[in-house]
Amino acid sequence: MGADEDARAKQLDAILAKAVTSGQPGLAVLVKKEGTVLFEKGYGLRRIKARAPITPHTDFRLASVTKQFTAMSVMLLERDGKLRYESTLTEIFPDFPAYGKAITIRHLLTHTSGLPDYEDLMDQEEKSHGKRWSPRTKSRTRKYSRYWKSKPGANSLREQVGLIAIRVTSCSA
DSSP, X not given: OOHXXXXXXXXXXXXXXXXXXXXXXXXXXXXXXTTEEEEEEEESEEETTTTEEOOTTOOOOOHHHHHHHHHHHHHHHHHTTSOOTTOBHHXXXXXXXXXXXXXBHHHHHTTOSOOOOHHHHHHHHHHHHOSOOOHHHHHHOGGGGGGOOSOBTBOOOOOOOHHHHHHHHHHHO
C-alpha cells in the first residue's frame, strides 16, 4: 500500500472509530481496489452481553433484511421471461434432490415450500463440521433432504431464493 492509500486508511479508521461507541453494536469495513485489500477492520461488538468484538471476518446474518430485495429480483426475472413462478427447483438445479420436483418458486416466495429455515441447517452443519456453510453449498448438499419438514404448500420458515436469481441470470447472460 502506498503512502496515499495508507493516509486514507488512517483517515477512514479515525472517522469510524469516532462513529462507534465503545461497548455498542458496530460494523465491519472492507475497502478493496482492483482486487487488493486496502483497509479492513471491525468496530464495536457483535454480541453485547458476551462482549464479542466485530472483526473484519464477522459473519453478519442479514436474512430478513434482504428478503424483499431477493423477492423483487425474482419477480423482475419472471417479468422478463427468464423464469416462471411455477418452475420447480429441479428445473433450475438439475442435481437438486428429487423432492425438489414438487417445490416451485412460488412456494419459496410465499414461504410454503416445506423446507426448513436455512439458519437452522447452517447451525447444525457448523456444530458438526465447523464453519463451512454458504448458500451455494446448501443447494448441493444431498443430506438436505433429511431436513425437509413437510410437503410443499405447508408453512415453512425463511428460505433463500437468491440462488435461483443467480442461477437464472448466469445461465441466460
